[in-house]
Amino acid sequence: MLAYYFSLAWRSLRQHRALTVLMVLTLAVGIGATMTTLTVFKTLARDPIPQKSDRLFRVQLDMYPSDVKNSDNEPPDDISRFDAEALLAQHHAKAQAITVAGGAPLEVGTQTPYSAAMRYTSADFFPMFMVPIRYGHGWNANDDASRARVAVLSEELNQKIFGGADSVGKSIRIQGTPFTVVGVAGHWRPDPRYYDVNTQRYGEGEEVYLPFSTSRDLSLDMNGNMNCYKASTEDNTSLNAPCVWLQYWVELESPAQANDFKAYLSRYSEQQRAAGRYSRPPNVRLRNVTEWLDYRKIVPSDAHLQLWLALGFLVVCLVNVVGLLMAKFLRKQGEIGVRRALGATRRDIFIQFLMEAGVIGLVGSVGGLLLSLLGLWAVRHQPTDYAEIVHLDPVMLALTIVLGVIATLLAGLLPAFRAMRIAPAIQLKTQ
Amino acid sequence: MLEMKQITKVYRTEVVETHALRAFDLHVGDGEFVAVTGPSGSGKTTFLNIAGLLENFTGGDYFLDGENVKGMSDDARSKLRNRKIGFIFQSFNLIPDLNLFDNVDVPLRYRGMTASERRERIEKALADVGLASRMKHYPAELSGGQQQRVAIARALAGGPKLLLADEPTGNLDSQMARSVMELLEEINASGTTIVMVTHDPELAARAQRNVHIVDGIATDLRHESPLRRAAITAGVAGA
Secondary structure (H helix, E strand, O other), rough: OOOHHHHHHHHHHHHHHHHHHHOOOOOHHHHHHOOOHHHHHHHHOOOOOOOOOOEEEEEOOOOOOOHHHHHHOOOOOOOOOHHHHEEEEHOOOOEEEEEEEEEEEEOOOOOOEEEEEEEEEEEOOHHHHHEEEEEEOOHHHHHHHHHEEEEEEEEEHHHHHHHHOOOOHHHHHHHEEEEEEEEEEEOOOOOOOOOOOOOOOOOOOOOEEHHHHHHHHOOOOEOOOOOOOOOOOOOOOOOOOOEOEEEEEOOOOOOHHHHHHHHHHHHHHHHHHHHOOOOOOOOOOOEEEEHHHHHHOOOOOHHHHHHHHHHHHEEEHHHHHHHHHHEEEHHOOOHHHHHOOOOHHHHHHHHHHHHHHHHHHHHHHHHHHHHHHHHHHHHOOOOOOOOHHHHOOOHHHHHHHHHHHHHHHHHHHHHHHHHHOOOOHHHHHHH | EEEEEEEEEEEOOOOOOOEOOOOOOEEEOOOEEEEEEEEEOOOHHHHHHHHHOOOOOEEEEEOOOOOEEOOOHHHHHHHHHHHHHEEEEEOOOOOOOHHHHHHHHHHHHHHOOOOOHHHHHHHHHHOOOOHHHHOOHHHHOOOOOHHHHHHHHHHHOOOOOOEEEEEOOOOOOHHHHHHHOOOOOOHHHOOEEEEEEEOOOHHHHHEEEEEEEEEEEEEEHHHOOOOHHHHHHOOOOOO
């Protein structure tokens, strides 16, 4: 019988084209707007490292002087070089990494120097953040300690300067200093770039990875935030500068380990206070990736608002579809009366008309899908850093169809119920 | 085939109570052709709706082919209606969006028959009413008489034991009316029971038996003298 109901629905849609077009367009616009907004929202809100987002933690320590007023009582986002190196040396977590963005001129052979985007970090960065290594390997803790002149290249840079070949062992020069390539990363582009949201959050990442210790030894330029709390004649990036500018991440295996690590950070803060470096009582934060992205409002609050507005718009469209379906179904009172007289049960009538709503939903969803693709194309042409990564993935594509059909079935419930309740006797006489 | 005992039907609104049928008794035997007459508002349509299981009654008992339909669920009544009853309406009531084949197919679909069985029945029913060659036509492409023939084919396709006809020739000219009436007589001759509501005394006279309804009460004219029968059908007071 479902095939029969489907054929009736299809025929009905073709025979009342103006009304059908109106309903399909109404639905398509509602679904298109919702799915475009939802896709942007999902892109912004997605978990960039779902395998271990609950095990990677961002460390915050409160080294604000006592006269700095921070109403939310939150410690600074970044930590000082002194603290970062001290925590790294104590190696209290399973894995830990200092990281900060930088930039320096890069030369290969006789090629023209090229300003490369860099990341200064420590050895655990690669396994912690699951950076795929295509050739060679990352560096080790000894390289960090010895400030080794070693580098890992991104896949894109390796393609650019070595034609994609295995360049391990090759030499490059960074700000005039020779470095040996020890590894080439595979394709790796976490969106958002959660490990450092101070710089560009989406899009192409850094091209060269160097040991942080080496970057300081060579005084390479850093990019990102630099907040200093006291006047100082020292270089802001020096070991004892009263400045916070480094991101520090740890990998912990369990909530118990996280609690233990937090207690360790409090003890560390207490020690620093006792040593006169900190002015305030221990005030530490340990946020996992998801919590960190929430805290840094990676999904802007207006994206939430837009999503709610789009859903509200979809509801308005659906209410209109309910009205149009009601008008359409009630115009068929005569047919309903005849069908009931010829043996259709109320359930038969209900399913027949719900099927008609479902078919409208299906066609409207396809229209909504096309409008979503158009909407996302428009988003990709906006000057935002996430624009180019906004795409309708297969899940969202399936969701568009499912959402459209389910929403229209829900919209069709009341009209189908009303159709089912039509008294056949009256209709037969009044036809 | 059809037996109504002391059937009453009361329509109630907030301010008024209308008795459409009062202690309505009627027995129609298998294979009979009964004409039901009566003035407007006498209860003919209410009787037909109740007989066709399209409406519930307030009191009494109704046996259709031996089954008491009192208290039956809407689903059960729909299924019984589909198996046992065929309808012919004054305004044909064909579905305009469906061609003749699909119109005749409607009651068979609700019977759950196989496609081949349905096709066989539809083709035979349309052939029986002389419209086999117009299966793919739509109702709007036919004359009134042809549309009523399609409606008859639709009513007969399921092989009902009872055919309920509500003014079947009311919208037709005399020639078409005659042809439809002849078709009904043929159907009755083949064993189908027919109950026909009509205003037309000539058509009523062609039925085997006449039942006259006045103020919701049925009178079987078979039991009345010719003089009194004439008085009843003419609506003479005190008849």
